[in-house]
Amino acid sequence: MSVIEIRNLTKFFSISINGEAEGLTAVFDVSLSVSQGEFISIIGPSGCGKSTLLELIAGLQLPTEGEVLIENQVVLEAPPTNRDEFREYQKKYRFRSPIFNSLFKDTSRFDVSMVFQDHSIFPWKTTLENVLFALKLRGITKDEMESVALKYLSVVGLSGFENKYPYQLSGGMKQRVALARALAVKPKILLMDEPFGLLDAFNRERLQEDLLSIWEKISLTIIYVTHDIDEAIYLSDRIVIMTPSPGTVRNIVQVPIPRPRRRGDREIHETRENIQRIFRSDIAGEFEDYMI
């Protein structure tokens, strides 16, 4: 049974340059089905719509066409293309945008959590307050809140930094706060947008292992966006390879290597060669077109 079902998802950004409408297709006709407890990585060069895809899944952006279903519920409806219907639609949402949760009540429709690329922890809150903020929004009772927050901060190795403000933390530590915040709400689905990109190699490997152990313990579905092919192979069950302009799914590679995996295994190496061949052929193809 699939938890996340993406059907012909397209996202088009319109930009007006000198009064003329120009556009950018960030995500084009992407279909993907993610099953319960799966670890999926999305890799591809920058600008291929990976982050946009994640935001579409998270319901932070409206799709242009197609839909994302989480547990058979549509995340956000695409705006109608018919002019009259679109006018109706605009009227309906003139005051509140469709991506709003609610005006006064804290509710989230889906058990989705996300680690953003640039950590995105609030600089006016301490480490602990940042985690508590997310817990409060998810309606966790007050007595529980503090112990849960402290537990997850210790999981990511931030015990003793509870009352520090983000400006007192290093880039990697901020990223770990973001991870703790995302995990503390105990989501069913975790979206990660290059979460360990800022970390040094030691911490990255440690956190990758921590992430895997958490993922194995609870039935968490993870969609993990990264640049790093090795990281993707080490962590995931399937790897979605995307190509830019427009952002489409080039290929989906299964990673049938049994767990626990070891870095530097022959199988990992082979899978890596395979994926690199795909990228290389893409680049070579481009050159051929260019020469003709």
Added chain:
Amino acid sequence: MRRITLIEIENELSLFLRNSFGSIFTFEFLRVAVPILILWEALPQLDIVPKSLIPPPSKVILCFFDMVAHRKLLSHFGISLYRFFAGFLVAVVLAVPIGILMGWNTFIRRHLLPLFQLLAPIPPPAWVPLTIILFGIGLKMQGFLVFLGVFYPVLFNTYMGTKDTSRRFINTARLFGASEFTILREVVIPSSLSSIVMGLKIGIAIGLVCLVISEMFGASGGLGWLLVESKDFYRIDRMVVSMLVLGFIGWFLIEGMKYIELKLSLWKIGEVSG
């Protein structure tokens, strides 16, 4: 509620004083200030410049005490402050929420922003004749002029700060299920606080300008009125005292804002999110 101890008040006060007067009583600044004062004192005393036109500091100080004793300087000072704060508070109470709402919602922004953009460029002093006719001479008219001076800078700074709230912070809160109200309270307002304080600082400066103008044209008391009266009696020393007192009000209020910034550590927020 926690009781505030005397030591805490003392600490706060010393922090405020250190930050406000600290920049004045530095060796570097005294090297500039002392020669200026000496020149100011010496030139009129030696009759290099006419004494009747430029009163030396010693005379100004004497005049200050004379005005406190015989010209009710303190009550003029008080009434000016009263007028200023009447306009200032109304302006802040209106401008901050409207600015936040305009920055948050495009529907509200499209309806209100053009109105303010059309009205804001009218220089507040240009309102004087109209306000005198509409409100007569009194607190309403003076308060309204101060209001005009404070309202637009606070409004536009609040609006810009709110609008420039980083998308990723709003997205984060929304993803975890924050309602729009929670986003405003927990994300938008804290992140735009430094812009709001900036707007308040500009508002104080322009508000004081408007206060003086309103008192010059339509008041029978207050520091602005005192200036005009001193002119009529050709008392330059009194003028200088009124000017210095007005300057002190502005300086003190802006130092107060700086202190608020320091207490909220706003610069740190700017550093991280910027």
